[in-house]
Amino acid sequence: MKWLHKDLLDVTQLSKSEAMSLFDTAAHFQEINQRPVKKVPTLKGRSVVLFFAEPSTRTKVSFDVAAKRLSADSFSLSKSMSSLTKGETLKDTVLTLQAMSPDCIVMRHWSSGASRFIADRLDCAVINAGDGRHAHPTQALLDSFTMFQEWGDLAGKTVLILGDIKHSRVARSNVILLNKLGVKVRLCAPRTLLPHTVRSWPCEVYSDLSEAVKGVNAVMCLRLQLERQKDGLLPDLREYAQTYGLGQRHIDLADKDVRIMHPGPMNRGVEISSELADCAQSLVLDQVANGVSMRMALLFLYMTRKGMEEE
Amino acid sequence: MAKKKVDLIVRRAFLKGREVDVHIANGEIAEIRDTETEFDPGKAEVQDAYGLTMLPSMIDVHVHLREPGYEYKEDVQSGLRAAAWGGFGAVMCMANTKPVNDVATTTELMLEKAREHWPDGPRLYPIGALTKGLQGEELAPMAELAKAGCEAFSNDGVPVKNTDLFRRAMEYASDWGKPVIDHCEDPYMAVGSGANEGVVSDRLGLHGQPDVAEALQVARDILLAEYLDMHIHLAHVSCRRSADLIRFAKARGVKVTAETAPHYLILTEDYLEEPETQYSSFAKVNPPLRTEDDRQAMIEALEDGTIDILATDHAPHAEHEKEVEFDIAPCGISGLDTAFATTWALVQEGVLSEETFNRAWVTGPAEIFGFEYNRFNVGDPADFFLFDPEEEWVVGADTMHSKGKNTPLRGRTLKGRVKTHFLRGKKIV
Numbered sequence: 001m002k003w004l005h006k007d008l009l010d011v012t013q014l015s016k017s018e019a020m021s022l023f024d025t026a027a028h029f030q031e032i033n034q035r036p037v038k039k040v041p042t043l044k045g046r047s048v049v050l051f052f053a054e055p056s057t058r059t060k061v062s063f064d065v066a067a068k069r070l071s072a073d074s075f076s077l078s079k080s081m082s083s084l085t086k087g088e089t090l091k092d093t094v095l096t097l098q099a100m101s102p103d104c105i106v107m108r109h110w111s112s113g114a115s116r117f118i119a120d121r122l123d124c125a126v127i128n129a130g131d132g133r134h135a136h137p138t139q140a141l142l143d144s145f146t147m148f149q150e151w152g153d154l155a156g157k158t159v160l161i162l163g164d165i166k167h168s169r170v171a172r173s174n175v176i177l178l179n180k181l182g183v184k185v186r187l188c189a190p191r192t193l194l195p196h197t198v199r200s201w202p203c204e205v206y207s208d209l210s211e212a213v214k215g216v217n218a219v220m221c222l223r224l225q226l227e228r229q230k231d232g233l234l235p236d237l238r239e240y241a242q243t244y245g246l247g248q249r250h251i252d253l254a255d256k257d258v259r260i261m262h263p264g265p266m267n268r269g270v271e272i273s274s275e276l277a278d279c280a281q282s283l284v285l286d287q288v289a290n291g292v293s294m295r296m297a298l299l300f301l302y303m304t305r306k307g308m309e310e311e
Numbered sequence: 312m313a314k315k316k317v318d319l320i321v322r323r324a325f326l327k328g329r330e331v332d333v334h335i336a337n338g339e340i341a342e343i344r345d346t347e348t349e350f351d352p353g354k355a356e357v358q359d360a361y362g363l364t365m366l367p368s369m370i371d372v373h374v375h376l377r378e379p380g381y382e383y384k385e386d387v388q389s390g391l392r393a394a395a396w397g398g399f400g401a402v403m404c405m406a407n408t409k410p411v412n413d414v415a416t417t418t419e420l421m422l423e424k425a426r427e428h429w430p431d432g433p434r435l436y437p438i439g440a441l442t443k444g445l446q447g448e449e450l451a452p453m454a455e456l457a458k459a460g461c462e463a464f465s466n467d468g469v470p471v472k473n474t475d476l477f478r479r480a481m482e483y484a485s486d487w488g489k490p491v492i493d494h495c496e497d498p499y500m501a502v503g504s505g506a507n508e509g510v511v512s513d514r515l516g517l518h519g520q521p522d523v524a525e526a527l528q529v530a531r532d533i534l535l536a537e538y539l540d541m542h543i544h545l546a547h548v549s550c551r552r553s554a555d556l557i558r559f560a561k562a563r564g565v566k567v568t569a570e571t572a573p574h575y576l577i578l579t580e581d582y583l584e585e586p587e588t589q590y591s592s593f594a595k596v597n598p599p600l601r602t603e604d605d606r607q608a609m610i611e612a613l614e615d616g617t618i619d620i621l622a623t624d625h626a627p628h629a630e631h632e633k634e635v636e637f638d639i640a641p642c643g644i645s646g647l648d649t650a651f652a653t654t655w656a657l658v659q660e661g662v663l664s665e666e667t668f669n670r671a672w673v674t675g676p677a678e679i680f681g682f683e684y685n686r687f688n689v690g691d692p693a694d695f696f697l698f699d700p701e702e703e704w705v706v707g708a709d710t711m712h713s714k715g716k717n718t719p720l721r722g723r724t725l726k727g728r729v730k731t732h733f734l735r736g737k738k739i740v
């Protein structure tokens with residue numbers, strides 16, 4: 001397969017068939033991840049920079065493991081390590097990185113559009129590992145991949161995304177990708193945690209969780225940033241947990257094979273009850289495992305793109 | 312009465328649709344006559360204007376010249392130069408300099424810089440702060456500022472949160488006969504702006520400023536102006552909700568005047584989502600670029616007189632300040648270089664009438680703020696510029712005179728280029 005994109009900035013760039021071929025590639029790497037020796041020489045001699053201007057242990061480790069299993073050299077540049085704290089601009093950081101000629105930069109950044117900003121200025125591949133409230137394409141891909149592994153075809157399934165949609169790049173990317181894959185998407189949150197124009201999104205919108213959860217095939221919980229109370233968006237965590245926290249009584253209203261998902265890290269007892277987080281229907285740990293496989297697939301395709309063109 | 316000695320003749324200029332010779336004596340319009348074939352200039356200087364169109368110098372009541380304090384973005388000299396080449400014979404500069412223009416010495420410094428660099432250049436009319444340091448806590452010494460040369464008062468950039476204090480500021484300013492200009496923005500609702508709250512900001516994940524944050528304060532100001540029976544001028548109106556309120560207020564006889572800026576007539580929030588310009592900080596401006604419906608509303612409101620005038624809200628920034636993440640880029644568009652060509656194009660396209668154009672840039676601002684202007688009557692100041700209506704130019708660092716090259720129009724081809732500009736009969740560029 002020939003991979004045409006230079007960068008992965010958002011799932012809007014991907015067609016359904018491209019997403020499906022990413023699932024195939026990820027499934028291939030999933031098999032490698034189950035071997036006793038989980039390392040292949042595919043990307044030997046190539047280098048990935050992990051540039052995390054916003055802290056995120058999970059995503060960073062996931063990319064790091066993915067790179068190492070493909071034998072790529074990975075280098076970390078965190079906000080505290082880089083000159084960002086000394087007032088250097090993102091542009092200068094990018095030019096510095098460019099000078100080290102990496103094959104791929106994986107970036108997490110607190111500002112929406114930051115991945116686009118660096119992709120415009122770099123020759124190498126840029127993979128957006130989350131930019132502000134905008135997009136988190138690799139998370140959406142691993143979420144869909146996880147569902148794909150459970151169900152096969154996703155068309156006709158109904159998925160509820162529950163929680164702080166307004167500030168969530170995970171929700172934004174999932175809404176777009178799930179729609180491309182034929183999934184019916186529902187959203188549920190208090191009005192203060194929904195985007196102002198959410199009615200124009202291709203989703204059904206609910207404020208009552210008991211209504212929202214009826215018959216759904218999966219519930220995707222989002223992490224609640226605990227400072228939303230201070231932002232004036234919530235009265236308090238207790239009321240949030242009682243009204244929008246996912247519990248067994250909600251699950252009883254869903255499809256009997258309902259799956260429970262969460263991008264992590266979880267606030268147990270806030271957006272999800274601790275029992276549900278650990279129950280048999282929970283896919284939380286599958287998401288983590290599939291995250292590595294999906295990121296191996298992405299690194300492979302984006303980092304060998306040039307090589308393929310040369311061939 | 313003896314005829315004044317003509318010292319300048321502009322030959323074969325297009326003025327209001329006909330080719331004329333304009334005779335100028337002592338800095339004033341002496342005579343306008345159809346182009347003569349037999350021509351003896353006598354001792355007068357001759358400016359050949361064949362193929363060029365003549366318009367009265369425009370007035371921009373809302374610019375940020377950045378001096379003192381931020382001369383690397385713009386200074387009085389570079390700002391006035393951009394004004395002159397932009398067709399402007401007078402500019403009013405806002406008080407958010409460093410230090411803030413809230414004491415006479417700052418006003419005097421601005422005026423001194425203008426005089427020193429360019430005594431015959433575009434006139435500079437400083438706007439004093441309404442409150443000390445633009446802090447919104449204590450009134451600025453407006454009597455002193457008015458005496459030093461401030462022609463209006465405004466907290467532009469930092470709206471006064473305290474409505475009672477704002478009322479007192481309006482009252483106090485009225486004693487000196489100077490208008491108050493308000494930057495309308497509910498400061499609680501408008502936090503973290505630069506993008507309109509709407510489908511685009513929701514999709515892009517940008518903090519959005521709702522249009523109602525502007526309209527709320529427009530409503531407040533209208534109610535205050537009516538209650539106090541005082542004039543208020545509303546800066547850079549950007550949305551239909553505000554226009555509707557102003558129309559309503561004018562129908563009630565409230566003494567409210569308003570401006571909008573060229574970018575609200577030609578651009579929308581969609582700019583931030585277009586493939587080539589996604590997240591471009593050049594389009595980060597406060598108030599933000601709004602929807603297509605708002606753009607249409609601005610055109611209608613300008614055309615029907617609800618919005619009286621245009622102003623650039625010229626906000627120059629250095630390249631490195633804008634070339635950063637959208638969230639931390641400063642708001643503002645550099646507007647002096649492009650205002651004329653973009654709005655003249657609207658006249659050519661039939662979107663705005665020529666009368667509206669003239670009111671928006673010349674008669675309106677002059678009447679609201681009490682400046683003289685050129686109507687091309689005998690005795691009027693010979694303030695005019697000549698432009699080539701056919702000349703195309705590409706907006707870019709090399710074609711702009713302002714130090715601030717920050718405009719979403721970068722790379723666009725505009726039609727209509729100022730070739731020369733005269734103030735009081737003196738060629739300034």
Ligand SMILES: [Zn+2]
Nearest residue numbers: 467468494546
């Ligand atoms: Zn303003």
